[in-house]
Amino acid sequence: MAYSGYRRPPEYASKSSHSSIIKDQAVIDFIGKCTFQTRDPEDAFDNILILNQKGGGHNPIKRVMAADGGITEVAIQESFPSTTISFLRYGVSYFEMEDLMELDKLEFIGYEDIVKLDNFNSFSFVLPTKNIRLKDCENIKDSFRQVLYEHFLNADVDDYNLMDTLVWFMFRDYSPDNKRNFVSIQCPHCERNADLFKSAMKKYAFKCPHCGQTIYLTDVLKIHNAVSDDNASAIKKPLSLLLEQLLLVHYIRISLEINPNILNETLFIRDGPLAFFGDLSNLSVFMHDLFKYLLENNNLFLVGIEKSGAFVDFAHIIDPYLENGSVMLLNSDYIYKHIYYGSSDKKGYGYNTYYGCKVIFKSFKGDSYVLTVPTTARNMNDPKEEHYKNLSIILDSLTMLKSDKYDNALLPIALVNKNVSISDVPGSVILQKLAKTIE
């Protein structure tokens, strides 16, 4: 440590080395061959459809339901080999708008008042993450496949089972005239492609037509593809994103089956964009099919809200130039010109990942939102107002849900974030105790 007193802080050293790189002739020559965005934020309003949100009309929304998930990885053995499991909690927070309106009448809102709105239903999922497997499985991938299958089998909301929702969703049972007879999959054992026919399904599983081994219906979600020989850590985030979005589908199915009118008065919110990425991206097609069907045959109020990322950064930059009540419907050309400069895809931005279109909204209260809203159009090449069936009611509801009386938070998101968060310290202690009981 003899030199420590003379060393510059790492950030300073880093910036200093960057400035010498930028002066390097090879870098100067390379930049000379490139084009990149240097526009004024005011240019962002050329050739973009900006609607004016009128607000204040009849709003049929009577309840709000928001979904989110939280996951933490815990070492159950610190010494070599490091052994970890992960604990995921995902769920929905929900309340009646009538109760929120009662709160709004109060001059001061305390914790005890908010508790009246704090209804939460959740599921937990424990997955093997590192150097651990189920006793009757040969590896971590098969262990994960089995726990995911068993989780879906056991996850019930009243009499409604999550595995049944997966069947309803994957085989399009919601659409009497357009059901699927089979789903396609790459067998997790022999890796050959197979069509799994619903008529051949037993206990939500199939026999591979090539190798004869068991393929679970949950394998069609493909999330096990990210598990390596000894480590499932890479699936923590995608698993959380998958389960919280399928949980919304589960509640939408329950609403539809109890009484379709429930869909006419419920706003479903996801904390994040309406999209699947990586191996999960094929699910966006299934989602689009479902929500297009509901928009055309029933009703649907669903919105994804982003809190970080390139779109949020962009919205922040243009915010001072946007009037309150503005609604920007973003198309692909616009996104590639202003937000993801240097990218393009003929099918349109997010064609293989999103199941909705992007909207930037600035409310009458002056809050900006980056949203995804399901539309009847599959891509974002030319989204029109008529493709967003319930946009103005969704925006009006979001405006009502945000108040400086409760920490300037969008209340359903704040509640669900709090409910799914797993404090590292207590969470770890509980899981380590759990691990000891297993031993």
Ligand SMILES: [Zn+2]
């Ligand atoms: Zn096989």
